[in-house]
Amino acid sequence: MNEKAIAVDQLSVSFGKNHVLRGVSFSVAYGSFAVLAGPNGAGKTTLLRCLMGFYQPEKGHVQLLGKPLCHTPGPEVGFAAEACDYPEDWSLKHLARFRRLAGAANLTAEEKFYRLLEEAKLSPAWKVSQLSRGQRSLAQLAWALAANPTLLLLDEPTLGLDAVARELALDLLLGYLAEKPTTVLLATQDLDLAERLAETVVLLHRGRCHWAGPLDDIKSRYQVVTVPRGLNAPAQGAPLVRRDVLQGEQWLIPVTIDHWKVWLQEHGLSARTPTLGEVAFALWQEQKEAPCAS
Amino acid sequence: MRGAKPGTGVGSAHPALPVRALGVRGASGRVGVAGAPAADSRRPHISRAASAEAKGSFAGICIPGGLPKGGGGSGTAQEPPRGLMGSRKRGLDKVRVYYYTDTVVQQEVHVDLKLDPTDPTPLWSQLAQRLRELVATGRLAPGDPVPSVRVLARQLTLNPATVSKALQALVAEGVFTVRRGEGTFVALHPPQMSPSQRQQVLAKAAFSYAVQARTLGAALPEAQNALTQQWRELEKNRGDA
Incomplete structure (x- = not known):
């Protein structure tokens, strides 16, 4: 367990009768890029806030960088929240000064924050209240990266950003990752982006973890096959997703189950690997429990 | 059009430079200068x-x-x-x-x-x-x-x-x-390996190609043709460059 940068074990959180997280378990190895995906209300933000120690878990354990979590972690963990919660009447200069305090008495974190602001095309003189949504996101990302963290927790850093701001945000993030191997847990809805960046995928749905493991593993469990209309699925199961396409129907099928393999061979159909989006759609659409890998 | 010739359009400082043009896409009048200041007269116009x-x-x-x-x-x-x-x-x-x-x-x-x-x-x-x-x-x-x-x-x-x-x-x-x-x-030279080593690597790649050709039901001449054609395609691109 100690070699994992993030280890979450049977984590449950509820607010009153609202059970937001129900026994979530997963782990992320050091230096790995993990994507936390789930539909709206799946519990992504709550999970990240729990990792940051903002909420007391009802049950379960959390370890960050090998240490059990008892309060808000130090500057080695960078966090960018979904909603920017900086005081509105502060300017970015004030934030920089704060970084000097938080950055364990080194000036470099402050300098780095200025450099990142410049890269993000933000002026230190601007007040938080003047910033657009995209600029707030960028400021938060710069703030998180300035302390040279070894673990980054990012909550939808590209949500609602225009093309330019999104590009700047990704530039900041990827530029940082190229310089320093960092463990990242990125919560996002953008599964196309997730597919390009992720090594590990954590799929949440209604407070439960549907999958936690390597991206290639989850993709290799399913296949997309185009079948002519009128062809029946094997008696033992139905395809997870059916979609009408020009040549017939497109099915997403679990190839880990033997009778599907046999069925594919019998009908001589060739299948392709699904995208992460296709798999996630199928899992989230399914109301019943899908197996959790971890 | 396969891009501008050296010495045209951008006021090239090195008109004698060889041009390596390949698969230039679209009306390629666009040229860019990375890092030239805005006032630089050499900064090309972007249409x-x-x-x-x-x-x-x-x-x-x-x-x-x-x-x-x-x-x-x-x-x-x-x-x-x-x-x-x-x-x-x-x-x-x-x-x-x-x-x-x-x-x-x-x-x-x-x-x-x-x-x-x-x-x-x-x-x-x-x-x-x-x-x-x-x-x-x-x-x-x-x-x-x-x-x-x-x-x-x-x-x-x-x-x-x-x-x-x-x-x-x-x-x-x-x-x-x-x-x-x-x-x-x-690398300035192709990977250094002994002839036998090279043969081994080629055989391995050729095997997987042969397998695919046979599963598709292609005859040997057809498969050879396809290989020759692709080879020429690569050569042609090289020649253009």
């Missing part, structure tokens, strides 16, 4: 049509090539990092290769990197294969600098770990070489 194309189509990689070989990688503090062009779009796997000397773009080449999430091959291996193709067709000539992990990752929106794995694989194969402190370059 509206060309900028629209840039907005819609390509992520760019600027390969600081040109002459002298391998001398293009070092930027002074005044210059912004080379290889970062203004206008580009993420995630389209298109690469725009600029060959330029100090500030003047010599040539613009578009390369489609075609990274496919529905391909069971991992992304790093797809990227390595595409880069191998660039070398095989001569789009990346021996001695050309290869963009850094940072630049490639940012411009292709890929995890730096993925990019670095692809580059490492190519370095291990001997397609690329690393010069310490300077970066990664295309």
Whole structure:
């Protein structure tokens, strides 16, 4: 367990009768890029806030960088929240000064924050209240990266950003990752982006973890096959997703189950690997429990 | 049109430079200068049509090539990092290769990197294969600098770990070489191996091709034809370059 940068074990959180997280378990190895995906209300933000120690878990354990979590972690963990919660009447200069305090008495974190602001095309003189949504996101990302963290927790850093701001945000993030191997847990809805960046995928749905493991593993469990209309699925199961396409129907099928393999061979159909989006759609659409890998 | 000839349009400082033009896409009047200040009279004009194309189509990689070989990688503090062009779009796997000397773009080449999430091959291996193709067709000539992990990752929106794995694989194969402190370059010579070794590698690749041809029901002459044709295609591209 100690070699994992993030280890979450049977984590449950509820607010009153609202059970937001129900026994979530997963782990992320050091230096790995993990994507936390789930539909709206799946519990992504709550999970990240729990990792940051903002909420007391009802049950379960959390370890960050090998240490059990008892309060808000130090500057080695960078966090960018979904909603920017900086005081509105502060300017970015004030934030920089704060970084000097938080950055364990080194000036470099402050300098780095200025450099990142410049890269993000933000002026230190601007007040938080003047910033657009995209600029707030960028400021938060710069703030998180300035302390040279070894673990980054990012909550939808590209949500609602225009093309330019999104590009700047990704530039900041990827530029940082190229310089320093960092463990990242990125919560996002953008599964196309997730597919390009992720090594590990954590799929949440209604407070439960549907999958936690390597991206290639989850993709290799399913296949997309185009079948002519009128062809029946094997008696033992139905395809997870059916979609009408020009040549017939497109099915997403679990190839880990033997009778599907046999069925594919019998009908001589060739299948392709699904995208992460296709798999996630199928899992989230399914109301019943899908197996959790971890 | 296969791009501007050297010495035309941009007021090239080195009119005698060879042009390596390959698969230039669209009306390629567009040239860009990475890092030239706005007041620089040499800054080329970017036509509206060309900028629209840039907005819609390509992520760019600027390969600081040109002459002298391998001398293009070092930027002074005044210059912004080379290889970062203004206008580009993420995630389209298109690469725009600029060959330029100090500030003047010599040539613009578009390369489609075609990274496919529905391909069971991992992304790093797809990227390595595409880069191998660039070398095989001569789009990346021996001695050309290869963009850094940072630049490639940012411009292709890929995890730096993925990019670095692809580059490492190519370095291990001997397609690329690393010069310490300077970066990664295309190797000056094809990978050094003994004839028997080479035969082994070729046999392995040929085997998988033969298997595929037979499963498709192709006859030997048909398969040989296809190989010859592809070979000529590569040669033709090289010739153009």
